[in-house]
Amino acid sequence: MCGIVGYVGPKSTLDVLLGGLKRLEYRGYDSAGVSVIDAKVGLQTRKRAGKLGALIEELEQNPLQDAHIGIGHTRWATHGAPNDVNAHPHLGGDHHKLSLIHNGIIENFSELKAELLNQGVQFSSETDSEVAAHLIAREFEKTKDLTSAFRNVVNRLEGAFTLLCIHEDQPDLILAARRNSPLVIGLGEGENFLGSDVAAFVAHTKRAVSVGQDEIVELRKDSVKVTNFAGTEVALSEFTVDWDASAASKGGWPSFMAKEIADQPQAVGDTLMGRLRSDGSVKLKEFAGFDAISQIDRIIIIACGTAAYAGEVTKYALEKWAKIPTSVELAHEFRYRDPIVNEKTLVIAISQSGETMDTLMATRYAKEKGAKVLAICNTQGATLARESDAVLYTHAGPEVAVASTKAFTAQITAGQLVALSLAWLRSAMPAQQLKDVGQELLKLPRQIEQVLQQGKKVKELAIELKDAKSVLFLGRNVGFPIAMEGALKLKELAYIHAEGFAAGELKHGPIALIEQGQPVIVVVPSPKGEDSLHSKVVSNIQEIKARGARVIAVAEEGDAEVTKYADQVFFIPATHPYLAAQLSVVPLQIFASELASAKGLDVDQPRNLAKSVTVE
Numbered sequence: 001m002c003g004i005v006g007y008v009g010p011k012s013t014l015d016v017l018l019g020g021l022k023r024l025e026y027r028g029y030d031s032a033g034v035s036v037i038d039a040k041v042g043l044q045t046r047k048r049a050g051k052l053g054a055l056i057e058e059l060e061q062n063p064l065q066d067a068h069i070g071i072g073h074t075r076w077a078t079h080g081a082p083n084d085v086n087a088h089p090h091l092g093g094d095h096h097k098l099s100l101i102h103n104g105i106i107e108n109f110s111e112l113k114a115e116l117l118n119q120g121v122q123f124s125s126e127t128d129s130e131v132a133a134h135l136i137a138r139e140f141e142k143t144k145d146l147t148s149a150f151r152n153v154v155n156r157l158e159g160a161f162t163l164l165c166i167h168e169d170q171p172d173l174i175l176a177a178r179r180n181s182p183l184v185i186g187l188g189e190g191e192n193f194l195g196s197d198v199a200a201f202v203a204h205t206k207r208a209v210s211v212g213q214d215e216i217v218e219l220r221k222d223s224v225k226v227t228n229f230a231g232t233e234v235a236l237s238e239f240t241v242d243w244d245a246s247a248a249s250k251g252g253w254p255s256f257m258a259k260e261i262a263d264q265p266q267a268v269g270d271t272l273m274g275r276l277r278s279d280g281s282v283k284l285k286e287f288a289g290f291d292a293i294s295q296i297d298r299i300i301i302i303a304c305g306t307a308a309y310a311g312e313v314t315k316y317a318l319e320k321w322a323k324i325p326t327s328v329e330l331a332h333e334f335r336y337r338d339p340i341v342n343e344k345t346l347v348i349a350i351s352q353s354g355e356t357m358d359t360l361m362a363t364r365y366a367k368e369k370g371a372k373v374l375a376i377c378n379t380q381g382a383t384l385a386r387e388s389d390a391v392l393y394t395h396a397g398p399e400v401a402v403a404s405t406k407a408f409t410a411q412i413t414a415g416q417l418v419a420l421s422l423a424w425l426r427s428a429m430p431a432q433q434l435k436d437v438g439q440e441l442l443k444l445p446r447q448i449e450q451v452l453q454q455g456k457k458v459k460e461l462a463i464e465l466k467d468a469k470s471v472l473f474l475g476r477n478v479g480f481p482i483a484m485e486g487a488l489k490l491k492e493l494a495y496i497h498a499e500g501f502a503a504g505e506l507k508h509g510p511i512a513l514i515e516q517g518q519p520v521i522v523v524v525p526s527p528k529g530e531d532s533l534h535s536k537v538v539s540n541i542q543e544i545k546a547r548g549a550r551v552i553a554v555a556e557e558g559d560a561e562v563t564k565y566a567d568q569v570f571f572i573p574a575t576h577p578y579l580a581a582q583l584s585v586v587p588l589q590i591f592a593s594e595l596a597s598a599k600g601l602d603v604d605q606p607r608n609l610a611k612s613v614t615v616e
């Protein structure tokens, strides 16, 4: 949720921290702050409620002496309102020599705070994080060894945390710790970095190291040491970031979301690359050595939000092509009942960030019960990827806008590759039919480009509907999760009431919502699909038209029936019925993004949200 950056080296620390925070702002944008240590001036801190711009203004009005070591934070509020006082960094000790930033939730903070209050410690904020700052500062006063003080305190904390801490008396060292919350090291020449993800430092170095669960980092400009919470040194596992800083910039687009929608042909193409041969056959090298995959008798897909809708689309392919019973579970619900999971269960955990706490906890729970785990993940070195038996990376590149778009179409594509691969492994369908689907998949990037060309028309509709109070979405088969995804995008970006329904469910209740002028966006299946539901959806359109709905359809090119009844149609190229998901979602994404822009809203950073939800 919060974004964290640390730097030690010869560059302007403020430049590095503010550049990193800019790229991490998608994680949270309720407030931002920095601390740096200058040898003469000592520890200096500036922080402000609001987006990063507010901190930059504060630094202009109240400049600080730039330095060569520092930490920075952008906040998504959990404990305490998003105001100046609760903004990070938090200072510890009687002389405020220690500065600390935190991502996560310290669950036992109340008892720790009570203990400190009893000792006469005064708190400035309502946050759980300030407790850690005071505890470390007090421990340091006793031990005079910052690293052991830090270790002693993190061993007392419960919950989820990434902590970064600097102290005026040890101005060459940043200490960091992580439990259930992300942290990555960036390795430079005579300089080193820390970040919540590699975006924090990719402009400076592509050499990165993931920090494992319950590990502590001692970062100096020319050395990096990682130990576990007990103090035993652990080996660094270095990886190379495979994208550069320009991939995480808007590149002339009005918003990251607009850019990321337009990036989808590439995101899908890159996800297919090297996995799908030109004859349409699929072989996933990610399954090599993953022998358990041939023993499984059911699949549970675990995810949240948009990623769960990608899972819903994937379910159709897994059951139809690979013939494996599949269910999709919202991670936060799954873990708190008593699901039936055993050694023959394959869990497919889908997550763009690979750091979503609900998904991680549910996956760990399934693993404990014996399940094998395959992650579909977009972030190299993410916790989910590290904790899974196998990983299929989506190669969507960095997704910065809070609302997921290109990661979604890449997740569905990866899910379909898994389904095809399992179908090949189990000979679940005739080879030629599997190759035919593969051939259709290969056409998808080009077909998404064709759909994108209708962006201008979709924008006109969005502007026209900008004052709508409610928009409904209908779909069947894979069109149902796409309808729910279209509704989610509109809710989160434009703050308009929106709901996605299975079109067959309409007559069981939702049709009562239809009144004169109610906009309804209908995702229409292909008229040529083998189990065509087309005529049933066309009947639904007639039913809602008769009750005054304004019908906007997303339908296959040449669908004359739909054109007769809908007020407006956006066409997608003909494809396999399941692959239509990646095409029909594109106008819905553009619609939500343009409608939010027409209302003057911040498309990339909608209110109350954060990109990666690292708390439960």
Ligand code: F6R
Residues within 6 Å of the ligand: 304, 305, 306, 307, 308, 350, 351, 352, 353, 354, 355, 356, 359, 402, 403, 404, 405, 488, 489, 492, 611, 612, 613
């Ligand atoms: C909505 C959106 C969220 C995420 C969800 C899971 O646009 O982005 O619903 O899909 O929070 O995030 P990841 O995929 O990172 O696990």
